[in-house]
Amino acid sequence: MVMKEEMLMEEKLVINELxxxxxxxxxxxxxxxxxxxxxxDMSLISGILRSYENAIVMLSLDQKTLKRSSPERIDQSNKKRRTSEKKMSEKVKICVGTGQEGTSLDDGYCWRKYGQKVIHGSKNPRGYYRCTHRFTRGCLAVKQVQKSDADPSCYEVKYLESHTCKANLSTTKFSVSVPKDEPKRVHVTEQSVDIIKHMKSEEMMLNLDDLENKKDIFRTFSFSYPETENIPEWKNLMDNLSPTTTSESGITNELLYTSSSSVSVANSPTADSCFSSLESILDLSHVWSLM
DNA sequence: GAAATTTGACCAAG
DNA sequence: CTTGGTCAAATTTC
Incomplete structure (x- = not known):
């Protein structure tokens, strides 16, 4: 593939990042x-991840821009924002195909189900969850989980309001937790990406369903150590892994988590797995460099 | 027995 | 009136 002479600014930035x-x-x-x-090593990994994250975000924004010609989505987005002004902190659509029937939608936070509703036009009911620490720590985080009609192995998750419970416990901005009973899995939760903060919120009404690269990258880096919270570099690393963005800016974002069939997030990490992950990146960047 | 889930009732918005 | 979101009593789970 030959580079176009008139390359979009976004494309240049993406390539630069990669x-x-x-x-x-x-x-x-x-x-x-x-x-x-x-x-x-850690700082390099951190840099790599940041680079790819930024590239992904740029790409997704670029795609969004291209999709602008479709008024339907924009109208829906605007309508959503108008009608739910009081709660527009974050809406994240997450599809998780784990085969564990929803109970495994573990994003590292503790949720308490407080309701379920049949949504007309949808085959599957919508579950309403709030942060377990709502009353103890005043955390107002809420999420809605609904099994996808199109793909029963996927769950659509909307996050409304961001967690304040963990922020109270730590001054760092990352939000990764590893429950004691599940030390093998890293839970990556929403986090801001600097680049996004400078963008118009309308542009953040992303739909990353078609962003296949993103899920691959996240899958690639779904490894963990139980002690990661004690290692600053890992915090940075996990910070860069964040699948969602815009904790503070009241922006809608959508992501696709994929079923982890090829790389198991539950497996203990080894140097080999890190290596293979890195090689994946190298391969990927190699492909990109040819474009 | 405490914590979590279920489920019908209630309420506000459109 | 319909719909989506929340409440809270009843029930289940640990």
């Missing part, structure tokens, strides 16, 4: 071959 990621990955690879500093 090239940065590739460079960092190469550095990391060298560093792993001749180990010197694990801190350096």
């Amino acid at each position: 090239e940065q990621g590739k460079e960092l990955a190469n550095q990391l690879m060298n560093n792993l071959k001749f180990p010197s500093s694990s801190e350096l």
